[in-house]
Structures are given as structure tokens and as C-alpha cells.
Amino acid sequence: MIQPINTYLRPIDTLEDAARVMLETRLDVLPVGDDQGRLVGVFSRSSLYRMILEKLPSHTSITAFVKTEAVTTQLERLDHITFEELEQVIQNSQVGSSIIIDRERRIIGILTKSKVVNALVESKNDLREQLEAILQSATPVEESVVRIHDKSVSKPYHQATYHWEHILTRDKSMKLLISSAQKAARRITSVLLRGESGTGKELFAHALHNASKRSSGPFVTINCASVPEHLLEAEFFGYENGAFTGADRSGRMGKLELAHGGTLFLDEIGDMALHLQAKLLRVIEGKEFYRVGGTKPIQVDVRIVSATNAPLEQMIVQKTFREELYYRLHVITLSIPPLRARPNDILLLANTFIKQLNPVLETAVTGIEESVQKVLYHYEWPGNIRQLRNAIERGMIMAEKGKISFADLPGELLGKATEIHGKTIVQAAEKTEIERALRETYGNKVKAARLLGISRSVLYEKLKKFQM
Ligand SMILES: Nc1ncnc2c1ncn2[C@@H]1O[C@H](COP(=O)(O)OP(=O)(O)OP(=O)(O)O)[C@@H](O)[C@H]1O
Structure with a gap:
């Protein structure tokens, strides 16, 4: 009766991720877990509807819509729990489902009201005995847990989801573009994706990574437009202990380091400040950098895929984009045509x-x-x-x-x-x-x-x- 959970969302997942996972699992409520798979809340179908009705962009994070007051049942107690207690848990659950967690609050299963009701309807004779037998046989679920965020335990969040088959098209020029992209994927060369907003640049970036020799390495995204300029440098290069007020005491790895051995996707590259462009160029050329406040050079091996809809050539003339960086980034340019x-x-x-x-x-x-x-x-x-x-x-x-x-x-x-x-x-x-x-x-x-x-x-x- 307890369905082992093979998927959970993370608070930084997007509306699109949540919709996809709901589609795949057919569950009305999904647990939301941290990097270690510990329950932090639930995301329900009604929250999904709210986000859609509020016309939030599909890349909006679900954080604000996560219900943190989820009803939880400790698995260790399931051996002893009576049917009445279980029924009570289900009745008290506002979301129609209970998330089953273990002693460390790790998500392991889900129990839905409909399953309890079905069991009630189906087993009129010796109801209690039967249900308790089912409950007991449901205990060893932990081994069968297959997490879709498996890699995230060691490499939180850094995976590419999409492959070529997710890029749907029957257009000739798009098919040619995909075949060029497939050739580019196999090399380490930088790729610049151009195209209007919503044309699928991010989709291409994912597919490029997944088709590359680095597919088992991390895929790390930085959206240069959404991180405030003063934080972008630390986000990018990381920082050392005490680099600035409010910084983590132990220092932090930047996205560049996290992408080592994989792909760094620089979304909205046209919005990167000039001084950071210069630093990025030095990394591309010298393959090493310093954390903010750091004195030790760090070597990295990353493949850079960038995306923009900005008129970079015009920006070079206006001196808001560095020409040398432009040439470094657009060794291969893939221009995605607009839908019209x-x-x-x-x-x-x-x-x-x-x-x-x-x-x-x-x-x-x-x-x-x-x-x-x-x-x-x-x-x-x-x-x-x-x-x-x-x-x-x-x-x-x-x-x-x-x-x-x-x-x-x-x-x-x-x-x-x-x-x-x-x-x-x-x-x-x-x-x-x-x-x-x-x-x-x-x-x-x-x-x-x-x-x-x-x-x-x-x-x-x-x-x-x-x-x-
Ligand atoms: N060819 C396609 N087939 C199926 N879905 C697509 C295709 N192209 C784009 N999409 C979907 O459209 C949405 C927007 O795509 P994506 O985020 O990749 O666009 P983008 O060009 O990176 O946009 P922005 O510049 O605003 O970040 C996503 O939900 C994506 O999955």
C-alpha cells in the first residue's frame, strides 16, 4: 500500500520540473527534499495550478509554493501502527497523501488516501488483519528506492535533463541545426546559442552536454541576468573564508569549480558585467582562476556553452561586450529560429x-x-x-x-x-x-x-x- 517514492522535488526546481515529475509519477502531491533527500515539504497539484493560473514563467522556482506543514509518518512505527492510527494520519493530512520518511527524515514512500479507501472497499472481510499484513510487508522499501536525483546526492542539482529527442520539430532548418549541434557536441569547442527568448536555447544546452563525452560530468548553469552583479563574481568563482561580510565561514565553491569535468552553461551572457567578462576570458585562456579573496590558483577543465538574445556585435561596437571573449565563445554559433x-x-x-x-x-x-x-x-x-x-x-x-x-x-x-x-x-x-x-x-x-x-x-x- 505504501508506494516507494522514486522521485522528489527540490525547492529550487522549477514549475516546469514539477509539472514533468507530476506527469511521470501521476501523483497529486510530491515530496520536496533537500540534497540528502530529507523531507522539507510537499508540492501539490493545486500549487501547480496556482502557478499556471498566475502565469508564472515555466522556469519559476517552486520554493514559494512548497507547503512545509506536510504530515509525516515515521517508518519505524509502521510495524506497530494500528489501522485506526493510520486512518487518523490520512484523515489529518491536508494534502490527501502522507509522505513516509525514515528516522533521518529521508523520503522513502508515499501513502495516499485513495489507497486506504480502495483497501477499505476491497477488503470487507477481516479488514484489519489484511491491512496490517499489507502494511508490514511494505516495510523494506528503502532498498527499492531509485531516485531520479540520485547524482544530486554527491553533485547537487548539476545534471542536464534534456536530450535531442526532446527537441521536437518537423522544420528543415531546425533539423539541419540539430545535426550541426550533434557534431559540435562531440568536441570540446565553445558553443554560442542564439535565439529569441523561449526558442529552446536551454534545451539545446542540455542536449549538447548529454551528447558530449562529458555527459557523466556536471552540467552547471549560471544565469548572468538573474544574479545581481555584485554577487555574480562570488557565484562564478566562489570565495574564501572571510572574503566579504555575510560570506560563509568555510568559503564556498563557485559554479566554475562545480562544473569541473563537465559543461558550464552561461545563460544570458550578454548581461555579464565587463570586468567579469575579462576574468572569464582569462579562465578560458589560462584554465585557472582564484576564488574571491583567495590566493591559490585553481585549475579547471570546463566546456563553455553560452546563450544570448543580445546583439553582441553591436555591444562590441558600444564597448559593452569584449570582442576577444566574443571570439572565444562563438567558435560554433547555433542560431535557433523563432517559432514564427x-x-x-x-x-x-x-x-x-x-x-x-x-x-x-x-x-x-x-x-x-x-x-x-x-x-x-x-x-x-x-x-x-x-x-x-x-x-x-x-x-x-x-x-x-x-x-x-x-x-x-x-x-x-x-x-x-x-x-x-x-x-x-x-x-x-x-x-x-x-x-x-x-x-x-x-x-x-x-x-x-x-x-x-x-x-x-x-x-x-x-x-x-x-x-x-
Ligand atoms: N523544440 C522544442 N520542442 C519541445 N519543447 C521545446 C522546444 N523548444 C523549446 N521547448 C520548450 O519551451 C520552453 C522554453 O525553452 P528554453 O527555456 O530552452 O528557451 P530559451 O531560449 O532558453 O529561453 P530564454 O532565453 O528565455 O531562457 C521550455 O519549456 C522548453 O522545454
Whole structure:
């Protein structure tokens, strides 16, 4: 009855990671563990929905949505626990499931309400005896635990998840690009990934690492835009004991050191400050560096994959990007075309997302109405695949079952829909959507506007326009 847990999330995992793991495990609640696999909380399907409805980008960390008040059952007590006690645990659990942990708080299993209820329904005779027998036979689960974050015990967080087969396309230029990337993967040469936001640069970086000879080594990411400039240096090079106020007493390894023997993925490289660019260049050329506040040179062997959507050539002219670094980074450049330049990928991706997300969202969406397909095909997709994925997720949540219709589309697509199909049909869809939002929020206009992803004043304008 206790399902051995073979997967857990970490607080720094993203919305996308959580959705993927839920899809794979079909669990409504997932334990969240630290580097040693010790329970720190749970992430539930309702939190996933909240993140999606709040339109948070898929790379948003789940940290703020982790429930830390998870009900836990100590495995050591399972030999003696009575069915009533177990039932009590399940009843008290707010998340419908109990996470089973061992004495060291390491996650080892999960017990869901539905399993207890099923057991109750199925075993009317000698219920207690049978359940207790099942419980006892469930004790030695620890050996069968296979963690997907296995490597993270020794190398926390530093793995690449995606492979070439995750990059879906039927576009010729993309296929050529993938084949160039596959050749590049085998060499140690630096690769620069270029392309608009959401085109799949990170996906390529993962696949490059996984197809390289260093695939068993670490894959370490630094997003140069999201780490504040004054912290980036320490994040990058690490620091020695007492290097600055607030620093860890024992010093800390930087990402560069952590990536030794593997790949360092420098996302948004165009946002790196000039003085750090100079330091990075020295590392690439000399293969050694110093920690912040350190005096001992440290040797590293890393392969650099970087990504940007910034106009580096223009930045060189403006002296905000170092020319020498540019030449070092872009030995091989892979430019990923925006989604609008490969319209044949749009429906392929949309239909794949539907298949992947149905079990996660608990929806029964069967496809997309033909008139809506036309809108998706002709829309410019400024946010590329990330935006398409979000639009499909939202469409699925709204549609729940059957095909995604106009009324399920996010507001930003309605302009294109009007252009293609005329005003009347789209306005009808818009009105249906507003009615639905008001119904779901019991007439609360502030909440309805939030649900619709529009401002309150826009909602009032629309209510007036539709005389609602
Ligand atoms: N060809 C593809 N097939 C399937 N999914 C894709 C593809 N390209 C991108 N995606 C998905 O789209 C989302 C955005 O991709 P990714 O994060 O790799 O883009 P990016 O170019 O690195 O974006 P940014 O520059 O904003 O960081 C991810 O969920 C990714 O899995």
C-alpha cells in the first residue's frame, strides 16, 4: 500500500520540473527534499495550478509554493501502527497523501488516501488483519528506492535533463541545426546559442552536454541576468573564508569549480558585467582562476556553452561586450529560429503539449478546434515555444475536456483571431470567457480580472461593451 517514492522535488526546481515529475509519477502531491533527500515539504497539484493560473514563467522556482506543514509518518512505527492510527494520519493530512520518511527524515514512500479507501472497499472481510499484513510487508522499501536525483546526492542539482529527442520539430532548418549541434557536441569547442527568448536555447544546452563525452560530468548553469552583479563574481568563482561580510565561514565553491569535468552553461551572457567578462576570458585562456579573496590558483577543465538574445556585435561596437571573449565563445554559433519562422512546428508542439499535460492537469482535452488551429498557426508568438506552451496549458485548464475553442484562448491571441475570423465570433468567445470567470469567482470582479489575466479597468470596459 505504501508506494516507494522514486522521485522528489527540490525547492529550487522549477514549475516546469514539477509539472514533468507530476506527469511521470501521476501523483497529486510530491515530496520536496533537500540534497540528502530529507523531507522539507510537499508540492501539490493545486500549487501547480496556482502557478499556471498566475502565469508564472515555466522556469519559476517552486520554493514559494512548497507547503512545509506536510504530515509525516515515521517508518519505524509502521510495524506497530494500528489501522485506526493510520486512518487518523490520512484523515489529518491536508494534502490527501502522507509522505513516509525514515528516522533521518529521508523520503522513502508515499501513502495516499485513495489507497486506504480502495483497501477499505476491497477488503470487507477481516479488514484489519489484511491491512496490517499489507502494511508490514511494505516495510523494506528503502532498498527499492531509485531516485531520479540520485547524482544530486554527491553533485547537487548539476545534471542536464534534456536530450535531442526532446527537441521536437518537423522544420528543415531546425533539423539541419540539430545535426550541426550533434557534431559540435562531440568536441570540446565553445558553443554560442542564439535565439529569441523561449526558442529552446536551454534545451539545446542540455542536449549538447548529454551528447558530449562529458555527459557523466556536471552540467552547471549560471544565469548572468538573474544574479545581481555584485554577487555574480562570488557565484562564478566562489570565495574564501572571510572574503566579504555575510560570506560563509568555510568559503564556498563557485559554479566554475562545480562544473569541473563537465559543461558550464552561461545563460544570458550578454548581461555579464565587463570586468567579469575579462576574468572569464582569462579562465578560458589560462584554465585557472582564484576564488574571491583567495590566493591559490585553481585549475579547471570546463566546456563553455553560452546563450544570448543580445546583439553582441553591436555591444562590441558600444564597448559593452569584449570582442576577444566574443571570439572565444562563438567558435560554433547555433542560431535557433523563432517559432514564427517555422510555423509547421506550431501544431506539432501544441498537440504534444496537450498529450503531455492531460494527466498533469487532470483534463481530457482531445485537440484544438480547426478555426483555433488557424489562429495558432498565424500568430507571431513573440514569446516563442514558452508562450505557446503557456497558451496551451491555459487553454486546457479552461476547456477541461473536448477541443480547445476560442473562449479558451488567452487574451493576447484574440487580436489575431479577430483578424482571421472577424469580430463577431471572437467577441462571442470573449463574452463567454468573462461570464465563466465571473461565475468561477462568484461575481468578484477583482478575482475575475486576475483569472482572465487583464486589469480591472479593462474588465470594466469589456463589461460595459458587452452590456453585462
Ligand atoms: N523544440 C522544442 N520542442 C519541445 N519543447 C521545446 C522546444 N523548444 C523549446 N521547448 C520548450 O519551451 C520552453 C522554453 O525553452 P528554453 O527555456 O530552452 O528557451 P530559451 O531560449 O532558453 O529561453 P530564454 O532565453 O528565455 O531562457 C521550455 O519549456 C522548453 O522545454
